[in-house]
Amino acid sequence: MFEWILVRFGEITVKGRNRRRFEEMMLAQIKRALHSFRGLEFVKTYGRVYIRMNNEPYEAVAERLKDVFGIVSFSPAVRAANDLAEIRAAALAAMSAVEPAPRTFKVSVRRGWKGFAHDSREMNHLVGAHVLRNRPGLKVDVHKPDVELKVDIQQEGTYVYSTVVPAAGGFPLGMNGKAMLLLSGGIDSPVAGWMAMRKGLEIEAVHFHSYPFTSEQAKDKVVALARRLAYYAGSIQLHLVPFTEVQTKLAQSGHDHLIITLMRRAMLRIAERLAERRGALAIVTGDSLGQVASQTLGSMNVIGRPAELPLLRPLVMMDKQEIIRIAERIGTFQTSILPYEDCCTLFVPKSPATNPNLRIVEKVEAMLGGELNRLIDEAVERTERMQLTESGRRIGEAAASAPEDRWF
């Protein structure tokens, strides 16, 4: 019965010229997310988008809309002509659709189009009385109603709805620029990526692998995680950095307890080089304060030093349980807990430094000197880049499709 969906954006924070850009990006993002529903029509007005269903399935469209960044909430709505009788009929229909049947309600009318004959106060009464007459047993409660029936009078028609579905919030993707995400295979980094995207950052993922010390499956797992992020982003770039040489070099430095610190610093250097090439202005990591040895404040201080770009750590003050909850919600948890080792778990010493000494770390790096820099250069050069989409098919690969594609 709900032929329309009314979509709301964040309203207060964005103003002026940015606002128009925000709204245009928003509409583009909504259209991209819903492109498989061919029947939908989109109407943009100030601060809102209206979607006309044309028989597309509401549930499936709603499921998808919930995950579009920048949308605060949406409502399935009936649109009536700007005529009292029609508005009343729509109000009654919208009330009947509420399950389970409510006991109390209130009507909130907004007269956005001032040309309508009755003002909002009169309308509250006119619509409310009609519902009361036709739904015996239903009572008005203006303070804590089971249902708030909203009537929104616009020039093109009046939208009537009774439910408000919360959505992802944040900014439309890409509105706030681009960053590189260090994507391991664990629980945290995909969540960090999602949170960064939710704040309007376009993300390119960087993964370090150490084949044959790590398995092919570990790489596949990261590809799967990146694909899940691509569900939110439309598509995503994944940089696969061959880290074996750098890692084995560092492992031979004789400073076992510093190896994680040294590795993380090398990773940041590589990520920055990639960021520069790709025009990204920050590096996002899944660090959460105190979680492991490399995420103590002392470690963060020493590890972060080589980076010149801002290091964004969306999870830094979050508890593991909160992070897991988000991972489950965004659909990365099940993949993250697959048992394949990534390159960090592999060389973990028995007692990694929780408070590494910056001067010793810098001395070790200086000793490795040119050789380490050469290996870092090489890793950057040999980095493989893939563009992934949610469905897994790699963009641009369609023509030169994999031989097994014919089976699917």
Add this chain to the structure above:
Amino acid sequence: MNVYYFDHSASTPPYESVVRTVAELMAEHYANAASPHRAGTDAMKLLERARGLIAELTGAQANEVVFTSGGTESNNLALKGAVLQAGRGRKHVVTTAVEHASVYNCVRQLERMGVETTVLPVDAAGRVSPDAVAAAIRGDTVLVSVMLVNNEVGTIQPIREIGALLKDYPHVKFHVDGVQAVGKLPILWKAWGVDLFTASAHKFRGPKGVGFLLVREGVRLMPLLAGGSQEGGLRGGTSNLPNIVGMAQALRLAEESRERRAENGYRLRRRLLGHVRGIPELVYNGPEDERHAAPHIVNLSYPGMRPEVLVHMLEEQGVLVSTQSACSSKSLKPSRVLLAMGADEARASGAIRISFGDEHEERDIDELAERLRRVVGKLKPLERSRA
């Protein structure tokens, strides 16, 4: 003489490309998908790609797709797995009188194990009342099992409405046998509030011996086959890679063309019913409202006539149809489904099922009607002599 295959509800002719795919995979990917070497991981990748494709096509997550040997196993896994998992003190199952044998007899078996059951009646169209389902729920109810499309008469059950009512009973799992619906109707199992959904590949032009059960995340089942850790430990046994990939491809082909084919099915159905109205000896069994009928099944009775006679005479005319469901057609008993719909003994014992598919056009239906008319004409005198 042209032979017409009108028994798609029993099994469908597989897509040619599916036959090719299964053969190629048997030859090229014989490695066990659980093996650690390259050949094994390659097979595993194909298996997971098939799972991903099926998940995408059914609105599931990949970890919610469990591969099985087909509809019967999926139904058994859903019912017994849920009851066994629920453990002591939870011993009640609700189902309907018109379920497929693999649910109905599974419920009978559970009864012998001490599970109490409520078998709900249906109306003349074969539909169960959602309110009756809700009224049957008890504190110890483990599961409600209702099919989406009936395999004998094609009735569509009010799954969405039942699912909405069951939202008030979070302790009750909702299983839907979707075997006859997949590829014909939209499968919005999540939106409907379904926890467990059964499908079988050979009903949508895939290979036999393979199917899947969709298991909503968080729903726990006791495995029926103890074994390796395949299918998340829910179903041991070496993965049937060729058939699974063949199934995924068939589902994609079916889903991509679903709306067009459903439209064609309804057109053929209307045409056949139009012809049948001109044959007074034949009575239509099923929903009068087309919105409650699947596009591919028409059930007809020649009251008082043994259906095998009709089937065999039609076969002589080059038309292949079934009596009841293929799974129970060897029995001479009246159809349990038709009896539940209120048909008398004569009508319930004399039913044939005509089910068509993608290869049929309107002129095939006209030809079918012509041959039906001929057979009825031959049987008519016999009917008189018996009376």
